[in-house]
Amino acid sequence: MxxxxxxxxxxxxxxxxxxxxxxxxxxxxxxxxxxxxxxxxxxxxxxxxxxxxxxxxxxxxxxxxxxxxxxxxxxxxxxxxxxxxxxxxxxxxxxxxxxxxxxxxxxxxxxxxxxxxPHNMQTASPLVPALKSNWLMMHVTVMIVSYGTLIIGSLLSILFLIISGGKAVQIQGNSNSYKKKLLMEYNNSSSNKIKYNRINLLESIDNLSYRIIGFGFPLLTVGIIAGAVWANEAWGSYWSWDPKETWALITWITFAIYLHTRLNRSWQGKKPAILASVGFIVIWICYLGVNFLGKGLHSYGWIS
Structure with a gap:
């Protein structure tokens, strides 16, 4: 076969x-x-x-x-x-x-x-000694699942910005009273019904993005910790400021700021969505950009 x-x-x-x-x-x-x-x-x-x-x-x-x-x-x-x-x-x-x-x-x-x-990067090859560890499954699996989760959450934030048209949209706090006011005052106005539906859709997208990112962030945290433990086992150091490690930390900080602003409600609507959208770019830099362009323990060496 x-x-x-x-x-x-x-x-x-x-x-x-x-x-x-x-x-x-x-x-x-x-x-x-x-x-x-x-x-x-x-x-x-x-x-x-x-x-x-x-x-x-x-x-x-x-x-x-x-x-x-x-x-x-x-x-x-x-x-x-x-x-x-x-x-x-x-x-x-x-x-x-x-x-x-x-x-x-x-x-x-x-x-x-x-x-x-390239074909040589698609072909399986024998593992190097550092990869012959149970931490391979633990660390990399959790990291990639966290990337997938955060990517979905960030995409919803990008969709939020597209639908809102880049305008500052208030969707938290007094959003319910605002929507009720629209229905009471403009019940027969089709334009304001559309406005109400748009606000309702934006609120749904924003909350869904927040919940998904809130699920992906702990996975990212666990993945980074597992990577640090594995690094100490393989190379004798928990953290060596390898480009991949540095950008993983930047990714963590980006989404930590996002969740912090959402939890204390210091930012609403457009601002956290912009931050999550930036997080989408940061994830891809961490996952692909550093691997190719950066030189380090995690580099695949295609471009570099």
Whole structure:
């Protein structure tokens, strides 16, 4: 059995289904209450997640180590994480927006992994001594799941800014009284009904973004701590200010500030959404940018 051919077929099929799902999700936004389309995108997402899981599991069995030792494997696992979180959130929240914003990102990630990465970076190779540890599964798994969670939360904040049109929108505190006032005073005005619905949508997106980031931040914290323990075990130092470690700390600080401002309500509406949007960029710098451009213990050495 040639596992490489099977793996390529699984990943290519997952890519094809993601492309189809991308169009279906956006069509689902246009067509309201279409049960067939709604069930189709759910089934496709579950199938995509299952195909990626099979690909990773086969790689694990074939190479005898958890498939998170190189960038290609971590990109596949990140795509699996995002689609898995997408399934959970869609079932729990029943929102069309989750899949509509996460599917394009998953499509981009798997395209980059399969097309842009050189073949030698896609090929599994024997683990170096430092990676032969149970901390590989603990640290990298938690970090990537936290990245996937924070990416989804940040995407919702970006969506918030797009829908709000960059205007300062008050959606906390007195938002309920404001919405009630709109309904009482302008009950027969279609323009103000639209305004009310827009505020309601923005409030929903903002709260959802906050809850998802609030879930991803503890995972990021645990992942960084696990990485520090592993670093001490492997290299004799908990923290060496490696570029990856530095940007992981910057990512942590960015979202810590976001959660702090939300908890004490010092910022509302647009400002925390901007900060979370900046966090989206910081995550990708930490995850990809540093790995390629920075020289350190976590560098994959493609560009550098």
């Amino acid at each position: 040639n596992w490489n051919i099977i793996e390529n077929n699984l990943n290519n099929f997952a890519f094809l289904l993601l492309l189809i799902n991308f169009f279906f999700y956006w069509l689902n936004l246009i067509l309201s209450n279409n049960i067939i389309l709604k069930n189709t995108v759910k089934l496709l997402t579950i199938t995509i997640n299952f195909l990626l899981a099979l690909s990773l599991l086969g790689r694990w069995i074939n190479n005898h180590y958890f498939p998170l030792s190189n960038l290609y494997e971590s990109l596949l696992f990140l795509t699996w994480s995002i689609t898995f979180l997408q399934i959970i959130l869609t079932n729990k929240i029943n929102s069309k927006l989750i899949g509509a914003i996460t599917t394009p990102v998953s499509l981009f990630i798997i395209s980059f992994a399969s097309i842009s990465l």
